[in-house]
Amino acid sequence: MFEKNNVQNNFKKQMKELEKELIQKEKLESGAFTNPYYKGRFYGYTDLDTKREFLGKVKTIVFSPTVITIVAILIIALSVSWSNTSNNMIKAYESGNYTKAIEYCDKILSKNPNDFNALAYKGSSLAYLENYEEAIINLKKAEKIDFDTSLYFEIGYTDYELQNYNEAITYLNKAIALDNRYLDAYIFKAYSLVALEMYEEADKCADEIMTFYRDNAYAYNIKGLTNTYRENYEQGIENFEKAIEFYDEPDGSRFEVAYINKAWALYNQQSYEECIEYCNGIKTSFVNCYDFPYYLGDCYSILGEHEKAISAYEEARKLSPKDSTILSRIAFEYYYLEKYDKSSEYVNKSLSLNEEDYEATILTDMLIEASKPENERIVNFVKENYLYLDKVVDFDQKSATFLEKQEITLLDIYNFLESVRLKDDNFTFFIFDEYYDMMLEEDLNNKLEYKTLSDNIQYIKIDSFTIGIDEQFKSVLKKLPNPQEQTLVIDLRDNPGGLATTANRMLDFLLPECVISSMVDRTGEIFSYDSDKNLISFKHIYIFVNEESASSSELLTLALKTYLDNVTVIGRPTLGKGVSQKAFESKKNKYMIFLVDAYWNVNEISVSNQKIQPDIKIKGNELSHYTDAMEKHLLGK
Missing domain, CATH: 3.90.226.10 (2-enoyl-CoA Hydratase; Chain A, domain 1)
Known part of the structure; x- marks a missing residue:
């Protein structure tokens, strides 16, 4: 009935909310300079380029027995003006001018609040504009007047976008009951089940799709999702590859989502080098997709290759300039390179787009600490982390003496650390000058x-x-x-x-x-x-x-x-x-x-x-x- 794209936006919004709640207090071990607040990005995209035709709503509903009498009256009563408004509504909708379509819908509804077509078109137009709350209200009103397979599907889809997954499944099941070969309904039912972590039930949906449409790309994509979420990464990757293989569109297009999901599975498998190789090899085939350079940035960051991570994130940023998280990731990379001015610049850019950006908020506090005098930062570092701090005699006095110094030397740092280090603590130590260079060289060439x-x-x-x-x-x-x-x-x-x-x-x-x-x-x-x-x-x-x-x-x-x-x-x-x-x-x-x-x-x-x-x-x-x-x-x- 209605065409929908970019389903993954719903998941991104969902995970951004989860990021705010799941604050991890990770411990960086032995000089691990990767982002401690890094979150594995939520992929498992469920976008698809299926078209759900309007199915000639005037025909399928106008001639249904339940409204034949009303239709006869309307045919007599409707003016030429009404007819023109209805035609303009359909034309605006089909041309993608959803705001204009809604205006025509409202004109019709002002005269007849129970006009099925106007309610259905308005609901769909609102959904296209991502105003799902208003969309579901209009679609449910249309349902009270009449129903068919397409309307049930549209309601189920909109509930899916609203994250009302159980409600979505109810309506998608209604659509399937009327048409047991309704591919889109099976697909979004499966995606709802995945969101509810009901992976076995989602697999059953995929299997049902296969009974009607053998080697269906979307069914393989669903199985890829369920396997990856269950940490069966090899099976997940295998299914995404099958989704890519069996995707067959007349225009010769590729199943972009399945390619993205394969990168997601490789990343979750911690196969970072393999993920880098894969994304570098495929990104030129999807020049407008920011996900592949984003994954490259994530992988390079984990591997400690910060300059490469910045370059990859910048590439992703060009394709998605309104994504505040990309900016905060770049800010973190500059932070670990100790380029604090650049880090601050990107934090501010991130917060200007989203003042609640989680990573940018965390990094703001870290940059405040980084701006303090070096001796103060060292004292805070020891005070917050030293395992044996409660056994150190006169720590405050020793710290105060160290903090009085306007400028500190390497010898000053060494003497302070020796003054607070317990004598039997053989694993707290200080490396500097040529020994520091030697350590970096060994790490680089290890x-x-x-x-x-x-x-x-x-x-x-x-x-x-x-x-x-x-x-x-x-x-x-x-x-x-x-x-x-x-x-x-x-x-x-x-x-x-x-x-x-x-x-x-x-x-x-x-x-x-x-x-x-x-x-x-x-x-x-x-x-x-x-x-x-x-x-x-x-x-x-x-x-x-x-x-x-x-x-x-x-x-x-x-x-x-x-x-x-x-x-x-x-x-x-x-x-x-x-x-x-x-x-x-x-x-x-x-x-x-x-x-x-x-x-x-x-x-x-x-x-x-x-x-x-x-x-x-x-x-x-x-x-x-x-x-x-x-x-x-x-x-x-």
Whole structure:
């Protein structure tokens, strides 16, 4: 009956509301400089370019038995003026001039408030103008006069836009009862069920579509949505690819929404490098779609590639200049590059479009803190985060002395930190000058080492857990044929740790659904990392450790040992670092403060008081010493 597009706008509005409610207090581990308030964007688009013809409403309703008498009277009574107004209403509607169509509808309704066509056209026109509240009032009035399949569908669709999903399903079912092959009704019923998280019922809708329309692109899109929401990412991607394959329009157009949804599934799967490759490869086919550069920005941001993220977001901004969230994302990238003036500029642009923009509001407070004198910022950083603050003697006095300095040197910062650091706290420290440069260089060039040791034995050496190592790790694992028949070796010798976020993401690839680890700060607040049900299983996993394996190395080892029954640890007792650190960085002055801010545990097991004891102890530290012990263990099985 009526054509509708851009259904995804409803989801975007919905998730913007949820963003305001779901304030996450994420902890940045060991210098993770990505946006702590970052939200995975809500995709799973349900837009479609289907046309619902008006079905000659005059014919289908005028000749219905329930109104034949009224029609006869109207034919006699209506003037030429009324006829012209009715024709003009239809012409304005069909030409897309919905505001004008409403004016003609109102003229007719002023003379006959119960004119079915005027109510139906007005309701549809209002829906096109996204005034769904007024639209549903007029459509419901029309329903009291008469009904047909198209009207039921239009009411169901408008209820869907109003997020009245149960009501939408009721009316869409009425449309299906009158026409059991009504494709649009099945589609939007399924989308309503998805919104209600009734995924099995949504799948049934898709299956019903398939009984009438085999290999239907929209049915595959629905199954892609339900699988992705249930974290069945591979199946979700497969269904989106089928939706793309079987989309067949006379004009040769592509199923843009399915392409977007594939990017959404890759992103939620944490396949960031793959998502980047995919979006870069497809965006030229959809030059007016801002979603692909937006996803690129999101992925680059998570990988810590802030300049690339800004470039991608700017590309998205050109296509969607009124989106305040894009501006706030750009502002965050400039913030992490310590370009505070540019960050502030984009925050103001974001708030000028939407004064309630969540991320811009959060960043405003962060920029206020960034504008304070450096010594004040350092004092606040220690006061808010140091795990052992309550044990520091005369902290206020030491802070006051530090704050009195008009200008501070690296030596001043070092002396202040040493004055408040507990003597037995070996994990709070200060890196500056050439050591800072060396650390950045190591992080930038850090690559895992991968090789095949022998048939069905795959070896991965990880020197530290920096940004991007998890992506490299996942890329290697996904390329392995039949991993369940392979033995995996993870070499963590001399690995001092790094980002807990990176280690937890790596664990997510290997573990079933569980709470991987928990961070507990000095107030007792707990932040947990979770694993979904998707995992890559191996026949056996060996982990190589020594006394220099610490922090995130221990976290990864302990979690694998705790949650899997096919893990063997070879080497010597680990360092026993059961705490995490938060970082304060100055790119301008080339230094970084690492401050102990929380305890971590795996299933309430901590390594702070007990190091990880290997299952097989060895004395040597050469790789051959470890592989020899592994081979003996393999032969002994």
